[in-house]
Amino acid sequence: MRLLALSLENYRNIASARLVPGPELTVICGNNGQGKTNLLEAVWLLTGGKSFRGGKDAELVRRGAPYAALEARTLAGSGKENEVRLTVGAAGEARTGRYAVWNGTPPKRASSLAGSFPAVVFDPGHLSLVKGPPDGRRRFLDAALCQLYPGYLAIYRRYVRILQQKNSLLRRSPARPERPLREKLDLLEVLNEELVPCGEEIQARRREYLGLLAPMAVENYRALSRGAEQLGIGYEAQFEPGGLAGLLAARRDEELRAGQSLCGPHREDLAFRLDGQPARSFASQGQQRSVVLSLKMAEADASARITGERPVLLLDDVLSELDEGRRAYLLTRMRERQTFVTSCDDAALLHTDGVICRMEGGVLTTL
Known part of the structure; x- marks a missing residue:
C-alpha cells in the first residue's frame, strides 16, 4: 500500500497543504507545535476516519471554517489506484460528522474506509x-x-x-x-x-x-x-x-x-x-521506545504476512532518546516500506534518501 498524494483544507492549523510523498521515506521536519503531527494524523484518518489522538470533530476543523477536507490518491499492492475524499463537518453545519467518498461512490460514514488503507502508527503516547x-x-x-x-x-x-x-x-x-x-x-x-x-x-x-x-x-x-x-x-x-x-x-x-x-x-x-x-520496572525511556518500536515494526510485518498488503508506517517523534546506532538501524528499516516520520531534529534526517518537508505554522514546504 502507498499514499501517492494528499491534499488538506482547513485541517486543524493547516489552512491548505499538498503532500506528494516518496515511495519509501518521507520526513516532516519542524519545531514543536507547527503541525507535523496534524499532517501525520490526517494520513491516519484514511484508515477509517478515527484520530490516533482521539480528536473530536470540532478539534479537527480549523477555527472559523465550516469543515475540513482531505483528498487522497492511494496505490494498492494489486496496482489499482483509488481516490478518496474525507470531510469533517464542524458543529452547527448542515452535515456534521465524518464522511468519505471512495472512487466517486455516494458518501458514507468515514468508518467505511476501514481495511482499505492499512497503516501502523507510533506516537509518544504508545510508550505507556x-x-x-x-x-x-x-x-x-x-x-x-x-x-x-x-x-x-x-x-x-x-x-x-x-x-x-x-x-x-x-x-x-x-x-x-x-x-x-x-x-x-x-x-x-x-x-x-x-x-x-x-x-x-x-x-x-x-x-x-x-x-x-x-x-x-x-x-x-x-x-x-x-x-x-x-x-x-x-x-x-x-x-x-x-x-x-x-x-x-x-x-x-x-x-x-x-x-x-x-x-x-x-x-x-x-x-x-x-x-x-x-x-x-527497569526499562529506561530509550529502552521503552525501543520496545514499542520493535512491536510496531512487527505489527506492520505481521499485517503484511496475514493480508498480503504491506501497511504504511507512521512514526511521530520517533528518534527522540535513541542513540546513534538505534537511529541508523531504524532509518534502514524505514526504506523497506512507505514510511512517514516527523522530527524536530533536522540534522538527523536531512541527508537521508527520500522526500524532506518542513512544516512551519501550518504551512508545508518541500525542501
Whole structure:
C-alpha cells in the first residue's frame, strides 16, 4: 500500500497543504507545535476516519471554517489506484460528522474506509504500552486483531456486552433492591455460559497473533540494540485453552463477594522483559521506545504476512532518546516500506534518501 498524494483544507492549523510523498521515506521536519503531527494524523484518518489522538470533530476543523477536507490518491499492492475524499463537518453545519467518498461512490460514514488503507502508527503516547496499565496492552492486541480479522470485532463486542450485563448483576447498589440469591445465581450461570465461547475465542486469537508477532518483535529489538539486550514477550493468561468455564465456576463466590467480574480475557495482560527483568520496572525511556518500536515494526510485518498488503508506517517523534546506532538501524528499516516520520531534529534526517518537508505554522514546504 502507498499514499501517492494528499491534499488538506482547513485541517486543524493547516489552512491548505499538498503532500506528494516518496515511495519509501518521507520526513516532516519542524519545531514543536507547527503541525507535523496534524499532517501525520490526517494520513491516519484514511484508515477509517478515527484520530490516533482521539480528536473530536470540532478539534479537527480549523477555527472559523465550516469543515475540513482531505483528498487522497492511494496505490494498492494489486496496482489499482483509488481516490478518496474525507470531510469533517464542524458543529452547527448542515452535515456534521465524518464522511468519505471512495472512487466517486455516494458518501458514507468515514468508518467505511476501514481495511482499505492499512497503516501502523507510533506516537509518544504508545510508550505507556511498557509501563502503563494492562488495559492499554489489551487494546493494542485487540485493535490489531480487529483490523486483521473482521469477525473478531463482532466477537469482542458481544463479549463486552455480556460482561457489562454480568457486572450489572453482580454490582450492589443502595438505590436498587437486591435480587433473591437463587435468581441471581441462575442469571449468573446463564451469563457465564454465554461468556465462555466468546472469551475462549478472544484468548485463542490473541495467543495465535502473539505467536506470529512476538518472534518478529524480539528479532527487531535484537537488531535495534545490536544484540546488547534481549527482549522477551509473554501472554499472562488466567486460564489455559478450554479452561474458562471451570475458572468462572471456581471463582463464582469470590465474584459475588467482590461485586464484579474477576476473570476472563478482560483481566489478562501482555508482559515485556529485558534480559529477564520486567521492563515495566527497569526499562529506561530509550529502552521503552525501543520496545514499542520493535512491536510496531512487527505489527506492520505481521499485517503484511496475514493480508498480503504491506501497511504504511507512521512514526511521530520517533528518534527522540535513541542513540546513534538505534537511529541508523531504524532509518534502514524505514526504506523497506512507505514510511512517514516527523522530527524536530533536522540534522538527523536531512541527508537521508527520500522526500524532506518542513512544516512551519501550518504551512508545508518541500525542501
